[in-house]
Amino acid sequence: METIRTENLTKNFQGVKAVDHVSLTVDQGDIYGFLGLNGAGKTTTIRMLLGMIRPTSGACYIKGRKIAANSHHVWHHVGYMVETPYAYPELTVKENLLLVQKIRGVKDSSTVPRIINRLQLNKYEHKKVRHLSMGNAQRLGIAKALLHEPEILVLDEPTNGLDPAGIVEIRQLIQDLAHQHGKTIFISSHILGEIARTATKIAIIDDGRLIQELKKEELDYHLSVTLKVKTRDVKYTERILSHAGYQVTDGKEGYLEIKNREAINHPDIVNSFLVNAGYPPTKLFVEEEDLEAYFLRITGREGVSDHEIIL
Numbered sequence: 172m173e174t175i176r177t178e179n180l181t182k183n184f185q186g187v188k189a190v191d192h193v194s195l196t197v198d199q200g201d202i203y204g205f206l207g208l209n210g211a212g213k214t215t216t217i218r219m220l221l222g223m224i225r226p227t228s229g230a231c232y233i234k235g236r237k238i239a240a241n242s243h244h245v246w247h248h249v250g251y252m253v254e255t256p257y258a259y260p261e262l263t264v265k266e267n268l269l270l271v272q273k274i275r276g277v278k279d280s281s282t283v284p285r286i287i288n289r290l291q292l293n294k295y296e297h298k299k300v301r302h303l304s305m306g307n308a309q310r311l312g313i314a315k316a317l318l319h320e321p322e323i324l325v326l327d328e329p330t331n332g333l334d335p336a337g338i339v340e341i342r343q344l345i346q347d348l349a350h351q352h353g354k355t356i357f358i359s360s361h362i363l364g365e366i367a368r369t370a371t372k373i374a375i376i377d378d379g380r381l382i383q384e385l386k387k388e389e390l391d392y393h394l395s396v397t398l399k400v401k402t403r404d405v406k407y408t409e410r411i412l413s414h415a416g417y418q419v420t421d422g423k424e425g426y427l428e429i430k431n432r433e434a435i436n437h438p439d440i441v442n443s444f445l446v447n448a449g450y451p452p453t454k455l456f457v458e459e460e461d462l463e464a465y466f467l468r469i470t471g472r473e474g475v476s477d478h479e480i481i482l
């Protein structure tokens with residue numbers, strides 16, 4: 172069932188198209204990975220989704236209802252954390268959560284202890300927020316977003332600024348919220364590997380445009396697969412393989428790359444062929460493109476320096 176949908180969502184800032192006709196769909200139970208480089212338009216999309224800013228054109232729907240300035244009905248269903256989570260630094264974790272409980276009008280007194288438990292903040296509940304680590308501050312941000320038990324959680328770069336251990340913790344938490352507690356989670360990130368491990372559906376936004384939206388299984392189908400071969404004489408091997416009908420190209424680091432399906436499915440046949448030709452492979456393996464390489468390929472950024480993207 173459809174939970175979030177945008178239709179040709181567009182936002183211009185003084186002539187800059189921050190978001191350009193984005194149409195996306197998030198179904199119930201999805202962990203929706205919204206992937207893009209810095210400045211791609213993720214936060215602007217999320218702000219429009221949450222009714223924080225008005226689209227220049229297009230629309231957002233949550234549970235089938237259009238988001239407008241007076242969309243009070245939807246906030247009951249949505250929890251969110253956008254950019255750095257803010258909390259009162261001089262108050263403790265528990266005091267911050269009690270305050271949110273009051274603001275949200277949540278009556279049930281077991282709510283705060285339950286959320287503290289779920290987010291594993293017990294050890295820190297009496298700690299002042301200004302003494303929290305980045306990871307725990309992020310947990311508190313998610314705790315605040317979850318306090319009224321929304322079915323939909325929107326998280327903008329929840330692993331920003333975290334160390335690898337913190338990233339793993341947040342990933343596990345997100346999986347737990349989706350799988351054990353049935354939440355639908357919309358999560359933006361520029362950490363590609365992170366999304367690959369967690370998401371059930373992936374969208375790629377680049378320069379304001381949604382360039383791809385696909386289910387995790389579909390992604391596996393789109394990732395290119397190559398048989399890579401090395402022998403003593405790469406030039407000669409290339410010639411005899413081409414002669415035998417294989418599509419062979421010169422790859423990096425002295426490898427030949429073969430794209431034919433039958434070669435990928437039966438590397439043993441390629442191996443026998445080369446052995447019989449007197450050029451046994453010194454290396455032969457099937458390589459599957461990962462999400463990073465795929466992202467670079469479809470955004471036309473192959474060959475950009477790695478530091479632009481966290482892998």
Ligand SMILES: Nc1ncnc2c1ncn2[C@@H]1O[C@H](COP(=O)(O)OP(=O)(O)OP(=O)(O)O)[C@@H](O)[C@H]1O
Nearest residue numbers: 184187188189207208209210211212213214215216
């Ligand atoms: N209030 C604003 N006024 C003018 N330009 C803006 C404004 N907000 C965002 N932009 C521009 O819109 C584009 C998209 O920004 P946005 O913050 O949505 O990207 P992002 O993918 O969330 O990146 P980041 O992770 O760096 O926040 C950028 O070029 C940004 O400079």
